[in-house]
Amino acid sequence: MDTKGFATKLKINKVKGFTLIELLIAMAIFSVVSLTSFTILDTVLSSDEKLKLRNERLNEFNSAFLIIERDFLQLSRRTIRLNGEAPISGFLHLDTDGVFSETTGVAFVRAGWTNPGLLLPRSDLQPLIYQLKDGNLQRLHFNFVDSVVGTEPIARVLISDVKNIQFEFYFNDKWQDEINDDQLPLAVALILETNDFGQIRRQFLLPAHRQVAGT
Numbered sequence: 347m348d349t350k351g352f353a354t355k356l357k358i359n360k361v362k363g364f365t366l367i368e369l370l371i372a373m374a375i376f377s378v379v380s381l382t383s384f385t386i387l388d389t390v391l392s393s394d395e396k397l398k399l400r401n402e403r404l405n406e407f408n409s410a411f412l413i414i415e416r417d418f419l420q421l422s423r424r425t426i427r428l429n430g431e432a433p434i435s436g437f438l439h440l441d442t443d444g445v446f447s448e449t450t451g452v453a454f455v456r457a458g459w460t461n462p463g464l465l466l467p468r469s470d471l472q473p474l475i476y477q478l479k480d481g482n483l484q485r486l487h488f489n490f491v492d493s494v495v496g497t498e499p500i501a502r503v504l505i506s507d508v509k510n511i512q513f514e515f516y517f518n519d520k521w522q523d524e525i526n527d528d529q530l531p532l533a534v535a536l537i538l539e540t541n542d543f544g545q546i547r548r549q550f551l552l553p554a555h556r557q558v559a560g561t
Contacts, residue, residue: 403542403543406504406505406506407505407543407546409504410483410504410505411548413485413504414476414485414504414536414548414550415550417454417456417474417485418456418534418550418551418552419550419551419552419553420456420457420458420553421437421438421454421455421456421457421530421552421553422437422454422455422456422457422471423437423530424437424455424457424471424491425437425455426439426453426454426455426473426491426492427491427492427493434453436525436528437454437455437530438452438453438454438515438525438530438531438534439452439453439454439525440452440513440515440524440525441453441477450478450511450512450513451475451476451477451478451511452475452476452513452534453473453474453475453476454473454474455471455472455473455474455491456471456472456474457470457471457472458470459471459472468489468490469490469491471491472487472488472491473487473488473490473491473493474486474487475487475499476511476536478508478510478511479501481506481507481508481509482503482504482505482506482507482508483503483504483505483506483508483511483538484501484502484503484504485501485502485504486499486500486501486502487499487500488500505538505540507540507541507542508538508539508540508541509539509540509541510538510539511536511537511538511539512536512537513534513535513536513537514534514535514537515531515533515534515535516531516532516533516534516535516549517529517531517532521535530552531552532551532552533549533550533551533552534549534550534552535547535548535549535550536548536549536550
């Protein structure tokens with residue numbers, strides 16, 4: 347008997363390949379693992395993108411509120427004249443009739459507008475309007491306090507995706523939605539209604555006032 351040939355035949359019989367069922371099971375397991383890995387990766391990337399957008403949105407709010415705070419802190423006791431009309435009474439004008447805003451707007455003059463060496467043909471006073479237009483909170487300014495007819499303001503979008511804005515004013519130890527032309531409020535509150543963050547309220551002190559009761 348050829349023992350060598352028998353041993354070789356025995357070794358060959360012991361070598362087996364994968365069956366079709368085993369291949370299908372292996373492919374199914376690989377597909378599940380791949381799908382799970384892709385889902386986890388997609389979730390991580392999606393969360394990272396949402397976090398990035400949220401941070402950009404928060405930076406937009408913070409930058410806008412810093413600008414608004416700076417403007418209110420430098421509010422000047424100077425009347426404003428729009429389109430060559432008579433000066434508006436008071437130093438802080440609230441517009442509820444949609445004259446320069448889709449909802450409610452506010453106008454005033456601020457001091458401290460940088461003009462190094464008086465090189466520009468204007469003063470350091472800057473007339474401002476805060477308004478809501480096309481879903482954006484805008485900051486408008488004119489180069490001259492008493493603008494003539496037809497003068498177009500320079501607009502800057504501060505906050506986008508805004509549904510509504512409101513202003514409140516702190517007089518006599520309480521907040522109210524009307525202005526007293528005879529005196530300036532201690533503080534101004536801006537209420538924003540946004541589509542993503544809901545209602546946001548920020549309060550800003552006016553010059554010469556360091557604290558507001560009830561804030």
